[in-house]
Amino acid sequence: MSITTLPDDPQLRERFTELKPPLTPQAATIEANRCLYCFDAPCTVACPTHIDVPGFIKRIASGNLRGSAMRILDANILGGSCSRACPVDILCEGACVMHKQGRHPIRIGQLQRHAIDAFHDAGGDVQTAPRNSRHVCVACIGAGPASLACAAELCRQGAKATVVERRALPGGLNTYGVAEYKLRASESLREIEMIRRMGVEFRFGAGIETAEDLKELESEFDFIFLGLGLGAMQQLNIPGEESEGVMNALELIAGYKTGRIRELAGTVVVVGAGNTAIDAANAARRLGAETVYLLYRRGEREIPAFESEYEHSKVEGVQFLWHRQPMAIRADAHGVLLLDTVQVREVDKELVPIPDSKFTIACHLVVPAIGQSPITDLMRDFCRIDVRDGQIVTDRATGQTGNPRYFAGGDCMNGGREVVDAVADGKRSALAMLTIAEAMYA
């Protein structure tokens, strides 16, 4: 059964026009020809999945688009979503030697997208080894990038993999969390449909909540890969947080991406200044909010979001309130939210309120975006794996946890990085499982 797709929503498409539109074929060829074809290229080293960047770019230049896409997918099965969602300026493009000549780096992300889009448009399939030619059977918990990459690699090499997901749609943050002007949910689902055709099985609506659930998986599968991602968004822990009109950033983003939230108005306050906060603030602007404030307890220089994301949000019209913390949320008689805030300053690494700096913002929506909490309690308690600082402890090269049947990758293991890091983690675990299984079989 094919992966469910989301209905096309012209209003959403129009409001979230792509930040980086696709290259035309000729522009792609010209850009591809700029590539120096470095040996042991720094861009390839910088990519967590080590995509052979010069290799796929030269194939674009020669008109071998299918070969180019295969080169990408060989290293990174989610090459399509990575081409859109990756912070390329601090990864491959940041490593491009062109910088050192004062030239614009090769537009690697857009070239990658060019090759992969052509592949998907042609309904391309990745070749896999005969099914069950490898005697290993793996359950991947969570259908985010880490599990998808792990499962795809296993199936590519002839093993069996089943992805278990509590939500209705696969993809994790790729489907529900990446800003629509970067990666459309439909693009994410199209990519996962290709992975499904590789032989990966999916079980949707299947949350792993109890020790019994895990036991069942243990009896059915040889290995279990934990691609759990992070947990719920952290609370502000202020009075009034439960008011109607408070919605965390991930809810807001998932809501508009799946068509549940189509319109916002008035004033929106986003609390936090990470990449997700920025995504939520930009989304609020595009959904129609006239004024969007981003409230951050520290200053501009400490903003945790990537520089490029911060710069982009200014273009979107987001306004920033620095050194300010939320105190309480109230509602007035007309249902308008009143967010009490206070100015803070850092004293001995502690943020202390500045007297008489209280300031109330009347708004229609408050969006907490101060990070996600870890969700590893069940794992620690029932599968005998180590969890340190909320992250599952693994052997870095294999993703294997202290319990040899359990592997982990992606945000639950690396603490919250990028899609491409999750893909690299998932693939490393798959390769390690295959090696272990091979040794056991022999």
Add this chain to the structure above:
Amino acid sequence: MPDIRVRGFAGSINSPNPFWLASAPPTNCGEQIMRAFDAGWGGAVWKTIGEPVTNVSSRYSATDWNGLRIMGFNNIELISDRSVDTNLREMTEVKKRYPHHAVIASLMVASTREAWHEIVARAEDAGADGLELNFGCPHGMSERGMGSAVGQVPEYAEMITAWVKEKARTPVLVKLTPNITDIRAVARAAKRGGADGLSAINTVNSITGIDLDTLVPRPNVDGKTSHGGYCGPAVKPIALNMVQQVMADPESALPLSGIGGIETWRDAAEFMLLGCGTVQVCTAVMHYGYRIVEDMAEGLESWMRSKKFDRIEDFRGLSLNRVTDWKHLNLNYKIVARIDESKCIGCDLCHIACWDGAHQCIHLDRVTGPVNGHVELHPTPAQNEAHSRASITVTPVTRKERAAASATHGPYMTPIERIPRVDETECVGCNLCSLVCPVDQCITMVRVDSGVAAETWEERTRGAACAPEPQRS
């Protein structure tokens, strides 16, 4: 201000500068040539005049390179498709309005003395400053016994040149075809026939490519093609070699108008350094228009000023004696590659080029410690690459990680492990690394004292020719 005027070329041809348009579509009619003169061209060789032809469509095709258009250009167009009368009437008009510019009539008629006598007389009556005999056109006309059919047979070329000279009062240039084993054979024939000058080279026989959808080579004329004549930047090195061959041969050398891939003043200066008195341009004008001549004139003047050349004659032919037979090269001249670490951008193209295409002496061992000597001691490119691919990289997400990732480490802008090292004991001084390096002046070839006096192959083997062959058992 350097003087770039041409005075008395091939006897009596003058032009305000050495930049002429070659006989080709840009000189098809008087209106074009007058616009070209207005743009700054010093002379024009009229599109070859003869019995009018019927052309086909399409006519041109090109070789693109790395996304850039027209590295080489190919045509299957014939000589002028306009009547002799029309061409000559317009020529008279052009000469009347532009008396100081050079107008050369390119001619091609049937190989009879009468036909040549007649066309020579008519062209000169029309006001041509000189005549160029088209013995070079490689396609179409050659099938009718003209063009390169003449230019490939020295006896014909000599005979027709002599017929023309019987009648001509203006300088006679013979345009040479490169589609011949030794271009000097026809150059010598032209000189024997009394030619006053030469033009070289005409286009090179070519098929530029094949459409991989239709399988029809280009240019496509209703499903078929015919070989064409290749020109443009791609043929310049071939042209320079042939110019050198002609000008270095006393039996061939005549005032020479250089042709072949000239696009800039730099190209023009190179042809002149090998002896050309004027140059002719076609493809670059077909690509960009007459306007390119402005930079050609300015650039040449400015280069001459920097080199302190007052006239073209001051530098014409100066590089000619720098080309010699291989046997006269110094076998004991030794250079090695030096990499300027401060300029290196870490592309490591020199490393892979040296390992796969040269002598395996550029290594990536700046961190692991240098090893000089035999190839087997060094990690191969594949090993270097495998090492990188096995590394675990993560996206630097926090401010601290990002700062660490973008920090420059070491004295150079490129991490030291990516700056290659040349093993000078093994370097043969081939130049390859300096040619592939994308950074200007990053890899230079530096002379090292070999401690041995200069010696050529000829000197080393002098007398060896008389030695008895070694006995074979």
